[in-house]
Amino acid sequence: MVKEYFRPAGVEEALELLAVPGSLALAGGTFALAFDARAKPERIVDVALAVPRGIERRGGALRIGAGARFQELIDSEAVPAVLKAAAASMANRNARNRATVGGNLGANKSCASLVPILLVLGASVEYRERGRPSAVVPLAEWLAAPKGLALTLTAPLGSPAAGKPTPGEGLRAASLRASRTACDIATATAACAFVLDAGRVAGLRVAVGGFGPHAALRLDIAALFEGKPLPTKAEIENAVLPLLIAIGDQRGSAEYKRLRGAALVADTLHAAEVIT
Structure with missing residues (x-):
């Protein structure tokens, strides 16, 4: 009180x-x-x-x-x-x-709405x-x-990449949230930022929420795709899944959350658009 x-x-x-x-x-x-x-x-x-x-x-x-x-x-x-x-x-x-x-x-909640995108920027x-x-x-x-x-x-809002992006290409970014319904507690959050340098991912930053007490930058996930052409969603999910550790709770089982999180990271990377 x-x-x-x-x-x-x-x-x-x-x-x-x-x-x-x-x-x-x-x-x-x-x-x-x-x-x-x-x-x-x-x-x-x-x-x-x-x-x-x-x-x-x-x-x-x-x-x-x-x-x-x-x-x-x-x-x-x-x-x-x-x-x-x-x-x-x-x-x-x-x-x-x-x-x-x-x-x-x-x-600074695990699935804070703004923290992942602000971290990757x-x-x-x-x-x-x-x-x-x-x-x-x-x-x-x-x-x-x-x-x-x-x-x-x-x-x-500029490019974090060390290399020189292709002319006309700027910083790309995306932020997504997964939950069972729109107003439900989030299962996971993810954000990314990068540029495409000659068709390859450069300066990649990835942050995820829902897999620890707070959302955090994931250098291990970013390292999987840095300097490479953007993989398919299925390839991203398969690569990211082993890196995610979750605890089952009212939002879903640990395995469900890991699978949903890997899919969310893949969706986020493919949803990234140039910031204007």
């Missing part, structure tokens, strides 16, 4: 309030206050007014405020289709109206700790050891 509620107007005030033991940062509330079985915090610090909410595209990068809502990503002309698709994987419109980018990163996080200036680190690093309060997220 919530006994104390604060809504600071600035970052420093928010950090001061969050320094009190037992405090929880509240963004949209779709994770922290959902599900009766989850322990409810008694001291809430609503950071909605404290963190940036804007969305802008500058040159080859997209900058998103941690307070931006999922539906705002979908409605923004600055956001590329692949990120809109990741946001839309949260099928419930009411939830999208509340859920924030910062909240999705902070919760090489996104970075600007965050602030109490009494210190803001700092910027790769998203993967921040997720591994969250610090302070996330303020903004920057996702480069």
Whole structure:
């Protein structure tokens, strides 16, 4: 039961309030206050007014405020289709109206909607700790050891490949989610980003969710296809399947989840389109 509620107007005030033991940062509330079985915090610090909410595209990068809502990503002309698709994987419109980018990163669930695509795009996080200036680190690093309060997220939309892509070819990316029904709990999530260099996959990044406590970059999966022509879906599934480890739960058996995950990775690689 919530006994104390604060809504600071600035970052420093928010950090001061969050320094009190037992405090929880509240963004949209779709994770922290959902599900009766989850322990409810008694001291809430609503950071909605404290963190940036804007969305802008500058040159080859997209900058998103941690307070931006999922539906705002979908409605923004600055956001590329692949990120809109990741946001839309949260099928419930009411939830999208509340859920924030910062909240999705902070919760860092196994099948988080935005984390896989942001990881493969090489996104970075600007965050602030109490009494210190803001700092910027790769998203993967921040997720591994969250610090302070996330303020903004920057996702480069250019090519990560070391080689020179074929003229006219830019960074390709895709993000997909698997579940039994649209509004059901996700069984797995997957995202990829790469360019085609003379018909071969280059600079490949793959991230999957549902096969560990958090979504993560999978260098082992990317290494299977780097520098090679894109295989068929069946070939991708057969290559990826031995690398996936799952635990059976209400979403399905371990074997079902492994098979579904391998198929999802194959679908994601073949669904990748050039970011515009």
